[in-house]
Amino acid sequence: MKIIVPMAGRGSRLRPHSLTIPKPLIPVAGQPIVHRLVKDIAKVLKQPIEEIAFVLGDPAWFGDDVVSSLQDLAEGLGAKASIYRQDQPLGTGHAIMCAKPSLSGPAVIAYADTLIRAKFDLDPNADSVIWTKQVDNPEAYGVVKLNANEEIVELVEKPQDFVSNQAVIGIYYFKDVSVLKDKLQEVLEENVMNGGEYQINDGIKRMMADGNVFKTGTVDEWMDCGNKAITIETNGKMLGFLKADGEEQLVAPSVKLDNSKVIEPCFIGENVVLKNTTVGPYVSIGNNSFIENATIKNSLIQTHTIIKNANLDEAMIGNYVSFDGNFKAISIGDYAVLE
Incomplete structure (x- = not known):
């Protein structure tokens, strides 16, 4: 199993605290956000982690001390650390593709601005699992639409009419992440952009259109680290x-x-x-x-x-x-x- 962690953003909503430290490295309850996130994911997966790939931004900001910290994190979990760079803020899909050499086999992709508490088993019949949290106000989130078999058939951003109360939290499992890689490559080659960026959802939607089975993995707690108050x-x-x-x-x-x-x-x-x-x-x-x-x-x-x-x-x-x-x-x- 691999874990892919895109974390190149500057964390502008958490300024001034993110002016001197990348947001994923800001400690919460005594440990950097990204350290807690990766460790909690490893607990949920209940299987050995062979590689953790981190997608960082500008080396002037994500420097040697950050790289060293992430290498120690991976090694502490018995995994290889791979470091990639996203030199332009071109979206979630683009960030994932910056780690292209690591996109093979089973993998979890997790964005490093959130923390979770969860206990569930990955569905062996699913090609992919999108981790979600039940929310009271789904109109404020991106949510999943489910069919009668509890399979995800659509991703809907901030629905005006009720679709479901399962909000997407930014953590995904792929039985073979190379399938997502191929679809995101198509997105890049065809220059499919939303909001001026290449999005992971466009790759996922192409996987769904090809018949890949997506299920939900619902977390007990989803804790954001986006601004000072939260x-x-x-x-x-x-x-x-x-x-x-x-x-x-x-x-x-x-x-x-x-x-x-x-x-x-x-x-x-x-x-x-x-x-x-x-x-x-x-x-x-x-x-x-x-x-x-x-x-x-x-x-x-x-x-x-x-x-x-x-x-x-x-x-x-x-x-x-x-x-x-x-x-x-x-x-x-x-x-x-x-x-």
């Missing part, structure tokens, strides 16, 4: 899941508490100092941060940051920040100083 919400949800699972150590042994307390669930990294401070619930704090005279809940704070005299709720703070103030629902990017 990323904080996702951080809180993930902390709750991790606490319930009991599989990860969420508070590092090196954390120093000086007249302070932690209200779980929280993630607190290595060498963090809390002084006269209450943290939690639903707070993540990165390594080597110092927090004094503060109350913090429902917030996401990255590494090497100093916070003093703060009452924070729904805050997102980057790396190497110095903050001393009386604001509340804030969003501060890397290297900012507010004193």
Whole structure:
């Protein structure tokens, strides 16, 4: 099995946090988004992963440190890491085709701006599985249309009339991804574009027209990381899941508490100092941060940051920040100083 991860976008909706770090590498609940996504997919697949192909953007932005991080991720799952580049933002279909040498055999394609919780088995009778989430407002999403056999027969974008409540979340399984590759090659050669981009859906629709069987795999939770507010919400949800699972150590042994307390669930990294401070619930704090005279809940704070005299709720703070103030629902990017 292979996993293909297109992640070349700049994450403009998550600025300023994505100005210095590619969005898929921003930690949520203590791990980068893409790391959590790939690991959760591997759990669902329940089979060995032989290769993980990452499609990155400009090397000036997705540099050697990013490549090294992704290689470590793949190796930790016993897989080979393949690195490709998408030099122009020409859509989802174009991004996948940038990894053309890896497009063979069974594969999952997953876009690195979402997190999931799921337990299901891949349907052995399906040529492909499109992962979906039941939603209350399907008119706001791209949804699947099913026939009487529960097979996907159409993809409908933001339907005005009810089609189904199964929203497409951007994760796909192909029994042989080379079939999709051939159809996307046709899309590129015929210059079929939607919104000025080459889309994965145009390849999928051609597969459906040829009689390939598509089924749904419904996830229990679908958590977006598109902007500051939803990323904080996702951080809180993930902390709750991790606490319930009991599989990860969420508070590092090196954390120093000086007249302070932690209200779980929280993630607190290595060498963090809390002084006269209450943290939690639903707070993540990165390594080597110092927090004094503060109350913090429902917030996401990255590494090497100093916070003093703060009452924070729904805050997102980057790396190497110095903050001393009386604001509340804030969003501060890397290297900012507010004193």
